[in-house]
Amino acid sequence: MSSQPPQQIQPTSNGVSRSNSKTSSGTRARSSLGLSPLFHQDDLYDMIPGTSLSEVNTDLRLMLSNLISHAPARRRGGSRKQPHAYVIKWVDYTNRYGIGYVLDDGSVGCVFKGENGQPASSVVVRDGERHIRRKARSVDTPEVKGIPYSESEQLVPRHGNAIEFYENRDDDLLGCRGIRRGMVSPSLFDARSSKVMKIRVNSGSDADRCDAEKIKRVKLVDQFGKYMIGSLGRHGDDGLADAPAPRQTSGQFIKFYQRLGNVGIWGFGDGAFQFNFPDHTKLVISPGRTRSSSPWIDFYHLSPSAARYFAAKGKMHPSGFDTRAIASDEAATFISIANGSSSNSVEERIREILDANSFMEKIGFMKEVLKGWIKYGRLGGRPSTNKTPSGVDSVAPELFWQGTQERTPTGGHGTKFVWVTVGAPDGDGEYRSVMLKDSDREKLEKRGGLSGGVDHEKEMDVLRERLRMMGRE
Template identity: 75%
Template sequence: MVSASQATTLRSKDKEIAPQLSKSTSMPNGLTVGKTRSQSRRLAAADQELLQPSISSRDRQPSTRPEERKAIARQTSLRSTSRADLKAVPTRVERPRDSPAEENAPPSLAQSRSSGGSDGLGRSNSNGISRSNSKTAGRARSSLGLSPLFHSEDPCELLPRTSLTEVNTDLRLMLSNLVNHAPSRRRGGARKQPHAYVIKWVDYTNRYGIGYVLDDGSVGCVFKGENGQPATSVVVRDGERHIRRKARSVEDEKSEQKPIYYSEADQLVPRTGPSVEFYENRDDDLLGCRGIRRALISPSLFDIKTSRAMRLRSNTGNESERADAEKIKRMKLVDQFGKYMIGALGRHGDEGIMDADLPNHNSAQFIKFYQRLGNVGIWGFGDGAFQFNFPDHTKLVISPGRTRSSSPWIDFYHLSPSAARYFATKGKMHPAGFDTRAVASDEAATFLSIANGDSLNSTEDRIRDILDANAFIQKIAFIKDTLRVWIKFGRLGGRPPSVDSSPDSMPTEAFWQGTQERPQPKSPGAKFVWVTVGAPDGDGHYKSVMFQDAPREAEKRVGMEYDKEMDRLKDRLRALGR
């Protein structure tokens, strides 16, 4: 970890880059997944096959190991034999042609990868090759939310500082404290452990929501509000360890290792493990979101052998049984997505990871909110922190400061200067570029001071080079613009109206125009997605644009009306040299 205040902790060395990584040619489709060293991959999920598992491997430290090839090859580590790969349900929402999704930009349904030389926040839209702009139009409804998630006997508690008013206040404080300080005002010796962050995810935002794995080994999902019920989320602490043990208990012809007996191999969660955490938005039509409530549910509810609720249908039984059936449906999806993320998205050489290699700490964090802004993925944590995944394989985690007037804390997962400049010049990652990644941590004010030229010694000069090569100031500008939009519209995920009949008006949707991967010849193109999951008071429309290099044929389509907003986005992307 690099701390700008601690010269001796600089770990981010500018390695000489030498090509050495092999690349996979497999391509994703339908469902988008990502991870700290990964790409997008096809995942499926037929609504009818929720109950069945699928299995595989893992990834952790974002600084070393080749990942994120053009599209990651399916790993067979952990005896990864997916018994029921979810099948993406056909919908009218646009179904992308396999487009590799990058870790830092986990998109919805199909991933967006693009390149461009300008920086900061772009707003715009365009009539691309294919597009989607719908809330639920044309697709079968999810079976989630047929009944309330909680019943009167569940031990629910309202979490502090989660109401709409409190969250908006915290957003204003974060934005106001996100400023540069002169060197004389820096806090010397500022130091703390990096915040928890998302290392893998599986994106099914066009149907269920988004699954994720935290660096502490927690596995969770954020689910969209469905059938009149609010957005919910689930977290299984130490879920990664459980899934790995289940995988090792299965015999695999491709592995020389013998199966290791695990008494919980047939269980969704360990019967003697910690309670499963369920969260639900407390949306109110009149008062707005009143916060998030949590219930800690005993693992016994999910016992395959003894739980009566496991054998009930969701539309039968009394109120309590129907609510428990809702929990079980979500838990089965968490199990499905977890097996896929930890298995099929496992890191290179991951099959040898044992329990001792997994983290033992519990960050107590959970994801309450996810938003995709074109080609940037945003994760909202329960404590008010946010993780921004950019399409140049960098990520920035920003968490509240020590006090209400303190500068926010930043963990910046970056490339070495030479790798970042290669990426910006070539529009693609150098084969060994992923091996140069490291994390720099300090107060935002310190980083901004150094980035603006106020470095005090040679160590800070090196940090400045890192920040400059990785477009740190432009990324902070993007984050500040995003916070302003949320504040303006009064909630997380607030977005400007997406339809504007005026041809000369400024396009509204935001996306990152800085360094990003350029589509290669004969590639299916890049996808830009705008969607939220878990936003207070409900999620908006799902919108996507698939940009391809085919010539425009608008002139040939006489008499047809075009979405002018979408057309402007395509023009903006063309201007970026896509």
């Protein structure tokens, strides 16, 4: 069992526009992306193995079937893996463009919604975080003179890594045939070129219009990256200006994002998933060594005392963030220990961590998510709106996490729950949201005579009722 401190995770930024207390459902204003294809017929690209609809569905079934406990005698000892890449910062703009993110290896990327008849796509700039930080440090301020950087005006380093573009190959008859990847020279994004200075989306050759689509996406990556890295703090900048080479990247990219109420889910190119729970824990699950092996889990957790404080108070202890750490092992080992099968003091300590951080409840939620995707026949599958015989919209209940989460303080704006998907094969579902406002809390207090406030279970009851009414308001 390995354990090490995780990188500090800054508060997330949320670009989703606020709604009123009613349930909102349906489409949002389209962006200017997708007015032309992303790839031209002369562009070089390759299909990524294992990304077709049938292959991904098979992998989902295998991951679900292998999420079982092993007897102590079957536990594997000695063999350890490095933690999988994970998302450390993100900005949610799913109601218009998609979602931007920063990986722990310094890669900056975005997953873009399919728009204007074009499929979902994504972009990754390797070592993008370092580039953005160096650009920020090159700016003079009243307190300090900027550190010169020859690429300070560039979207990406002109002599850096190729920019990676990914696009779903959706097919109306055959389903998603997989994801294709194009490696584009950074010279296309030279800020001094006329293409970058003035994007012309409806003029020029077909190739020019495709290049314009690429440039628009890289500009958004730059904007999102500056927001995430700048507004969430500049930490670890020392030595960046003089560092001779970037750190080694994981080669990972995000192909898919889904938010289910209050849980964010990231899908990686290698079939791994990251689940971000509203109690500031996260669970990264990646495929096992073989098709019959237990998946590997990196569990980013709070200390038992901080987790119990959070569960009781509905908020983080003042020093709770400082207690976060990571435990990594096969899912089968964790499940076995969590179910009470511990053979030494180390495993007893792990069991205390798993129990305090609701590990088995999170495994249960993850299983339900996998079952839902399998039920609807594709990664990210969600219930859709149907017409009843009387012509009224009917929506099947959406899945959401009912466990430990932050409670809205009295006088706050309320809590927003969002259901949205970006990058799913064969298209994304509807955007839906529910806002639980203080007025809902007040109604509960009056109804139940609860002078001490509303408990978590009653708030969940309100949310379940709002979801039941979704599509009828």
